[in-house]
Amino acid sequence: xxxxxxPDIHITVSExxxxxxxxxxxxxxxxxxxxxVQSPGQGLQLLLxxxxxxxxxxxxxxxxxxxxxxxxxxxxxxPSVHWSDAAxxxxxxxxxxxTASKLTFGTxxxxxxxx
Amino acid sequence: xxxxTQTPRYLIKTRGQQVTLSCSPxxxxxxxxxxQQTPGQGLQFLFxxxxxxxxxxGNFPGRFSGRQFSNSRSEMNVSTLELGDSALYLCASSPTGxxxxxxxxxxxxxxxxxx
Numbered sequence: 001x002x003x004x005x006x007p008d009i010h011i012t013v014s015e016x017x018x019x020x021x022x023x024x025x026x027x028x029x030x031x032x033x034x035x036x037v038q039s040p041g042q043g044l045q046l047l048l049x050x051x052x053x054x055x056x057x058x059x060x061x062x063x064x065x066x067x068x069x070x071x072x073x074x075x076x077x078x079p080s081v082h083w084s085d086a087a088x089x090x091x092x093x094x095x096x097x098x099t100a101s102k103l104t105f106g107t108x109x110x111x112x113x114x115x
Numbered sequence: 116x117x118x119x120t121q122t123p124r125y126l127i128k129t130r131g132q133q134v135t136l137s138c139s140p141x142x143x144x145x146x147x148x149x150x151q152q153t154p155g156q157g158l159q160f161l162f163x164x165x166x167x168x169x170x171x172x173g174n175f176p177g178r179f180s181g182r183q184f185s186n187s188r189s190e191m192n193v194s195t196l197e198l199g200d201s202a203l204y205l206c207a208s209s210p211t212g213x214x215x216x217x218x219x220x221x222x223x224x225x226x227x228x229x230x
Contacts, residue, residue, distance in 0.1 A: 043205055044221040102171045105158035
């Protein structure tokens with residue numbers, strides 16, 4: 001069965017500092033990979049996705065993620081964090097070759113930004 | 116283009132009652148998926164509907180059911196509510212739910228509280 005691990009439950013960074021959120025997945029083949037962000041009381045907003053091709057993907061709000069097959073990782077990065085980035089971030093995988101609708105999510109990483 | 120809409124946004128019910136939640140997908144999207152989000156279990160896939168047929172199902176009891184109408188709008192129903200059903204219920208839509216370019220877009224969710 002596929003699974004997603006986000007080892008960091010809570011991360012605090014200063015505004016302007018760089019950010020890296022970790023995501024490791026377990027799956028028989030290369031799955032579809034996603035990062036979503038959720039602000040308090042809101043639904044999920046897609047930040048970026050990886051299906052194939054270039055392993056470095058760019059997303060919205062200045063985020064990027066790198067797929068590393070050898071490490072089964074898909075870490076999210078941002079060079080300079082803004083206070084408005086404070087939210088919860090979810091990594092998700094979807095089965096390749098099947099319906100991409102059945103996403104498996106990690107437990108999330110809550111990002112706090114200090115001014 | 117309007118996003119995914121969910122109604123109602125908030126709902127309070129008592130144990131033993133039943134509840135119906137509604138989701139209107141993005142125009143042109145034919146796949147609708149439902150997820151349950153709780154602090155303890157995180158985000159869990161409930162089921163997916165495509166062309167009025169349930170195409171995927173998660174590991175939830177039969178008290179959880181859904182349907183999709185010809186206009187792709189979807190409803191989910193929970194019968195005989197239990198305290199543990201208190202959660203944020205998220206709906207997501209995608210064009211087809213398959214293939215490499217398909218992506219799910221989430222609504223704001225319905226917050227269900229069971230007393």
